Amino acid sequence: MSVLELRALEKHYGRIQAVNGFDLKSEEGELLAILGPSGSGKSTLMRMIAGLEKPSSGDILLDGQSVLGIPPRDRNVAMVFQSFALYPHMSVRDNILFPLVSRKVPKSQHQAKLDEVTRILEVDDLLDRRPTRLSGGQQQKVALARALVRDPELFVFDEPLSSLDAQIRSQARAELRELHDRTRITTLYVTHDQLEALGLADRVAVINKGRLHQVGTPRELYNDPADLFVAGFIGNPPMNLLPLDEHTVAGLRPEHLRLHADAPDGDYVLDMQVAIEHVEYLGSEWLGYGTVQSGLADIDQQRQHVVARLPASIEPRFSPGEQWRFVGARADVRLFDRASGERKASQAGVAA
Numbered sequence: 535m536s537v538l539e540l541r542a543l544e545k546h547y548g549r550i551q552a553v554n555g556f557d558l559k560s561e562e563g564e565l566l567a568i569l570g571p572s573g574s575g576k577s578t579l580m581r582m583i584a585g586l587e588k589p590s591s592g593d594i595l596l597d598g599q600s601v602l603g604i605p606p607r608d609r610n611v612a613m614v615f616q617s618f619a620l621y622p623h624m625s626v627r628d629n630i631l632f633p634l635v636s637r638k639v640p641k642s643q644h645q646a647k648l649d650e651v652t653r654i655l656e657v658d659d660l661l662d663r664r665p666t667r668l669s670g671g672q673q674q675k676v677a678l679a680r681a682l683v684r685d686p687e688l689f690v691f692d693e694p695l696s697s698l699d700a701q702i703r704s705q706a707r708a709e710l711r712e713l714h715d716r717t718r719i720t721t722l723y724v725t726h727d728q729l730e731a732l733g734l735a736d737r738v739a740v741i742n743k744g745r746l747h748q749v750g751t752p753r754e755l756y757n758d759p760a761d762l763f764v765a766g767f768i769g770n771p772p773m774n775l776l777p778l779d780e781h782t783v784a785g786l787r788p789e790h791l792r793l794h795a796d797a798p799d800g801d802y803v804l805d806m807q808v809a810i811e812h813v814e815y816l817g818s819e820w821l822g823y824g825t826v827q828s829g830l831a832d833i834d835q836q837r838q839h840v841v842a843r844l845p846a847s848i849e850p851r852f853s854p855g856e857q858w859r860f861v862g863a864r865a866d867v868r869l870f871d872r873a874s875g876e877r878k879a880s881q882a883g884v885a886a
């Protein structure tokens with residue numbers, strides 16, 4: 535088990551700041567997800583860790599030792615790509631053994647390593663086949679076996695599930711987690727898919743435009759986003775972000791937007807009249823969409839949309855075309871500074 539540490543890591547391409555001063559440290563044996571939208575710097579970061587790209591400044595350490603001077607093949611970092619990058623002309627067996635051959639590990643050790651990883655990944659019956667004849671899920675297992683065979687100190691996964699069908703993705707996710715729990719190899723899991731990051735990782739680092747916005751457990755990110763970017767990115771649909779006054783944006787999860795009529799005596803920070811526009815039934819829940827008519831700052835300058843989420847078991851009492859009074863309780867509302875986007879330290883001081 536190893537600890538990966540990034541210190542003030544930067545990469546710029548001319549004037550583009552692809553990675554902008556990252557400080558990040560994994561725990562030993564942790565599965566740490568790097569989550570960000572397209573162009574946020576995920577690939578650049580990963581390539582620097584693998585040694586394929588040189589940082590502009592800063593340092594990358596494995597177990598306290600800088601790896602910057604070490605060429606990629608000597609870094610004990612195993613990458614698994616979204617394309618799996620298997621060699622089509624080689625059998626599954628030769629694909630799995632390839633890292634041992636290229637690192638000149640004595641042949642006498644190959645069979646034991648092969649047995650070990652094929653048992654863990656349950657690919658014993660695929661060894662004589664060509665990768666092109668395998669399903670996506672099987673190819674993924676072979677790619678994982680090939681990464682595991684060299685006993686890496688660190689796994690770096692680049693969206694390893696994105697080329698799989700939606701149906702087998704959740705199963706593949708569970709298998710990845712199981713593999714991690716069994717091997718406890720420190721893993722960096724790079725993805726733009728929040729479901730994957732939140733569902734798999736011990737902690738998630740949220741990045742955007744080369745900047746690290748927040749590192750936390752999935753629960754911390756969901757309940758306590760550090761800034762407006764994280765608040766607007768995590769959750770589907772994400773937080774309602776509503777201008778409360780000149781200096782403050784209020785964030786409220788769709789499931790916390792409630793009808794005033796259901797609990798008229800609460801301690802509310804948000805109290806709004808909402809015109810219902812449409813209601814969606816999604817099987818497990820209802821989503822109600824509306825626009826705020828009163829109760830916020832700047833309401834006359836721009837339309838403020840809100841989304842409310844209800845469990846499918848509750849029939850919505852509101853219908854399109856109606857106006858209802860909706861509220862957000864103090865305990866549920868998160869406050870952000872409008873200018874900086876940062877979370878405000880205290881919920882106090884805002885009038886209900």
Ligand SMILES: Nc1ncnc2c1ncn2[C@@H]1O[C@H](COP(=O)(O)OP(=O)(O)OP(=O)(O)O)[C@@H](O)[C@H]1O
Pocket residue numbers: 547550551552570571572573574575576577578579726
């Ligand atoms: N070789 C390069 N030369 C110039 N700019 C680059 C280069 N590689 C990446 N960039 C720029 O750096 C920024 C980060 O790109 P990067 O590929 O790391 O993002 P990403 O999060 O992996 O995106 P995606 O999810 O779309 O792959 C982008 O603005 C990109 O255009």
